[in-house]
Amino acid sequence: MEMTVNARDQEQHGLGLGLSLSLSIATAHPVEPPPQRAISVAPISSHPAPPMPPQPQWWSGAGLFFSHSSGTDRSLERKQQPAALAACHGHEMPFLRGIDVNRAPAGEARRGSCSEDEEPAASSPNSTLSSLSGKRAAATRSGELEGDHTPRAGGGSDDEDSGAGGGSRKKLRLSKDQAAVLEESFKEHNTLNPKQKAALAKQLNLKPRQVEVWFQNRRARTKLKQTEVDCEFLKRCCETLTEENRRLQREVAELRALKLIAPHQYARMPPPTTLTMCPSCERLATADEAARPAPTGPWGPVPVRPVFVDGPARRS
DNA sequence: GACAACCACAGGATTACATCA
DNA sequence: TGTGATGTAATCCTGTGGTTG
Secondary structure: OHHHHHHHHHHHHOOOOOOOOOHHHHHOOOOOOOOOOOOOOOOOOOOOOOOOOOOOHHHHOOOOOOOOOOOOOHHHHHHHHHHHHHOOOOOOOOOOOOOOOOOOOOOOOOOOOHHHHOOHHHHOHHHHHHHOHHHHHHHHHOOOOOOOOOOOOOOOOHHHHHHOOOOOOOOOOOOHHHHHHHHHHHHHOOOOOHHHHHHHHHHHOOOHHHHHHHHHHHHHHHHHHHHHHHHHHHHHHHHHHHHHHHHHHHHHHHHHHHHHHOHHHHHHOOOOOOEEEOOOOOOEEEHHHHHOOOOOOOOOOOOOOOOOOOOOOOOO
16 A cells, blocks of 8 residues: 555656656656765766755655655544544654744634644645635635634734635735644655644644645645756756767768778778767777677766755745 | 555645836 | 835635545
C-alpha cells in the first residue's frame, strides 16, 4: 500500500515537466536519492559543470516521520484516529515546544482539542465543498459554516469578518514562530497525516485546515522553485553543450586544414578516436566505451539534477 | 471478484488580502 | 499618502486511491 502511495508521490513530486534530459534520474528515486555527483562534462572539456545545490531533507524523508503509515495512508489513519488523536498533543514532535502563538481570545468559538478539531466538516472541506461549490462555498466564505478565520491577537472577530458585505475573506498572517515550526515540520515531512496535522494545529493554535493549506501551498512553492532550478540547470547544460559543440567544430576544421596542408604527416598520425557525447550525462566517451554497458549510466556516473533546498526568498 | 458510491487528500490554478518599496 | 509588486493564505476544481456495501 505504501509503495503505491510513494509511487504516486513520486509521480506527483517528480516534476511532470517533460524535462527529460537528466531529470528523470533524480526524480525516479526521490525516496532514496543517489549520492551527489559532480557533473562530469567531457574529459577533454574545460567547462565547469553547472553548480548543483544539495538535496533537501524532505526529499528523502517520506514515510519516516510517523512510521506507522505514510502520509497519505488514510484508511489506516481513519481507523487509528480516535486513539491517535487522544495522544496527539505534540508528543511525537519534539520541536513543537514553547510556541508563542498569536492567539485569538480564549473565549473564541474554537474547538479546543485536536480530536475535536478533526470534526468531519473541517477535515476535508474541499472534497465536500467542491461538489457543492456554489452556495456552500459562498456560505463558507461568509463564515457561516466553519468560521474558518482565525484572527491574530487583537484582530477582528468573526462578526467583523462577515460584516464587510459577507463576501470578505480575512487573511491570517502566520507569526514567525508559527511559520518556523511549520517550516521545520515541512523539512521533516512534506505531507501530513491527520495526526501530525492535528498535533501541529493544536500546538500552533491553528485550525487543522490552516495547517493543511499551509502545507499545500508550501509544496506548491517548493515545486515552483524546483522548476525554476531545473530550468536554470537545463539552460546551463544547453550552454555547455553548445560551447562544446563549437569547440569540436573548430577542432574538426583545424584538423581538416592540417590534412590539406601536410597530408604526409597527417597520414602517419594515429587514427582519430571516435568521440560520442552522451546526451544525458554530458560525458564524452569513445566508441568502445559507448558500446560497453555501464553499471550506473550509459557511459558512467550519472549526474543528478540540482534540487531546490531553501525556502522561498522572503522580502523583509 | 467486479462494481459503484463515498471519502479523504493531493495538486494546479486562481483569488484576495497584507505588506513593502 | 497612494500605488504597484510581491508573498501567501485561502478557495475552487479535478483526479486518484482506499474502503465499504
